[in-house]
Amino acid sequence: MRTDDLIKALDADVRSRAMPLGLAWWVAAGAATVIAAVVFWLAIGPRADIATAMHTMRFLAKFVFTAVLAVSAFALIRALSTPGASTSRAATWMIAAPLLVVIAVVLELLSVPAADWGTRLVGSNIAICLTFIPLIGIGPLAVFLAVLRYGAPTRPVLAGMVAGLLAGGLAATFYAAHCFDDSPLFVAAWYTIAIAILAALGALGGRLFVRW
Amino acid sequence: MTGKDEAELSRLMRAAIAGDERAYADFLHRTAALVRGFARRKIVQGGVDPEDVVQETLLAIHVKRHTWRQDLAVLPWIYAIARFKLIDAFRRRGRRIEIEIDGIAETLAEPEAETVSERDINRALDGLPPAQRSVVSAISVEGRSIGETAAKFGISETAVRVSLHRGLAAIAKRFGAKRFGQE
Numbered sequence: 001m002r003t004d005d006l007i008k009a010l011d012a013d014v015r016s017r018a019m020p021l022g023l024a025w026w027v028a029a030g031a032a033t034v035i036a037a038v039v040f041w042l043a044i045g046p047r048a049d050i051a052t053a054m055h056t057m058r059f060l061a062k063f064v065f066t067a068v069l070a071v072s073a074f075a076l077i078r079a080l081s082t083p084g085a086s087t088s089r090a091a092t093w094m095i096a097a098p099l100l101v102v103i104a105v106v107l108e109l110l111s112v113p114a115a116d117w118g119t120r121l122v123g124s125n126i127a128i129c130l131t132f133i134p135l136i137g138i139g140p141l142a143v144f145l146a147v148l149r150y151g152a153p154t155r156p157v158l159a160g161m162v163a164g165l166l167a168g169g170l171a172a173t174f175y176a177a178h179c180f181d182d183s184p185l186f187v188a189a190w191y192t193i194a195i196a197i198l199a200a201l202g203a204l205g206g207r208l209f210v211r212w
Numbered sequence: 213m214t215g216k217d218e219a220e221l222s223r224l225m226r227a228a229i230a231g232d233e234r235a236y237a238d239f240l241h242r243t244a245a246l247v248r249g250f251a252r253r254k255i256v257q258g259g260v261d262p263e264d265v266v267q268e269t270l271l272a273i274h275v276k277r278h279t280w281r282q283d284l285a286v287l288p289w290i291y292a293i294a295r296f297k298l299i300d301a302f303r304r305r306g307r308r309i310e311i312e313i314d315g316i317a318e319t320l321a322e323p324e325a326e327t328v329s330e331r332d333i334n335r336a337l338d339g340l341p342p343a344q345r346s347v348v349s350a351i352s353v354e355g356r357s358i359g360e361t362a363a364k365f366g367i368s369e370t371a372v373r374v375s376l377h378r379g380l381a382a383i384a385k386r387f388g389a390k391r392f393g394q395e
Contacts, residue, residue, distance in 0.1 A: 001333050001352055006267055007240045009352035009380060010274045014228055014236045016377045018278040082279050083296065084288030152276040154296040211388040212276065 021151050025078050028147045032140035032170060039136045040174040047178055058182035061104055065187060066176055069097035070169030073162050077144065080159040081151030104184035123181030126190055132178070133194035137171030141198055145205045152212055160206015161199045168195030214287070222286040229277065244270060247294045260301045264332045268301070268387050269294045275384040336383040344379035347372055
């Protein structure tokens with residue numbers, strides 16, 4: 001087939017329609033949030049003393065970290081799935097969530113006696129944290145990988161990893177409402193590991209499934 | 213010249229997305245010429261036929277045109293897809309070749325004409341289900357319109373459009389899947 005012939009076929013198909021990728025990302029974000037919410041409510045639900053906890057800085061700070069991660073990953077993944085789009089600005093914003101956690105860790109170390117650091121780091125919920133963040137995030141990750149496939153990421157593995165970070169940020173935002181360990185020391189260690197599991201799964205998914 | 217290319221190509225693409233066939237044909241011919249120049253300059257060692265890269269890029273542009281945002285420049289979008297498909301073509305043939313990422317040289321690519329030889333796309337076309345293959349061939353190789361193709365096979369125009377769309381999507385998918393197929 002000559003290229004001119006191929007162009008005839010493509011041209012004849014000009015009227016076929018597909019949802020713009022930008023819109024598809026918002027639909028996916030909505031669907032992923034619903035999936036995460038359902039799994040969260042069915043599996044664990046919020047902690048009993050959430051009304052009291054809402055008045056503490058440490059509890060609220062957890063949502064800031066996770067939401068900032070989710071929002072910055074969402075911006076980056078949209079750029080990564082569009083060929084030729086500039087990613088440097090969105091990539092820079094990915095520093096925001098880790099930076100906030102580092103600041104919170106420093107403040108925690110300054111305000112809590114060294115003798116208590118170990119207890120705060122270990123907390124009470126390590127196994128639950130490492131189980132439920134990936135569990136809440138796996139459905140959203142599948143949704144995001146499907147949208148990556150629908151898009152055109154020129155770096156599929158990186159894009160898959162960012163899909164994992166996005167799913168992780170979303171899942172951790174829900175999980176934070178359940179978790180009794182509010183110390184930034186706990187969050188910095190165990191939330192990070194749980195989200196890294198999703199990021200690794202995302203990178204693998206990008207490698208295996210995101211083909212175009 | 214590149215500024216003019218950009219303005220003209222994005223105007224054509226916008227018209228195409230609104231359903232203008234003539235604008236789309238014009239867009240695809242110009243894009244083919246640019247990508248051909250790009251591929252020929254990047255492929256210096258042989259082993260990969262530049263025209264295969266041109267065809268795969270055009271197919272990818274077609275099935276992924278919903279990823280172009282109308283407020284973004286269209287040339288970087290085209291070249292990002294072309295570069296991805298070029299790297300793919302090398303990878304598929306077991307070659308690792310560094311492709312320098314300099315947008316400026318690419319946008320200066322001169323339009324070039326096609327050379328004829330056996331194509332990857334023919335093998336992909338042969339792999340389609342018969343109904344899709346005959347519709348895609350009728351419209352491309354035989355140059356028939358949607359209406360003529362419908363009359364030839366005694367099916368509705370809608371059925372022709374569906375077969376064409378699915379056939380093209382399947383060919384594009386086959387090229388994408390091959391990337392990891394031989395590892």
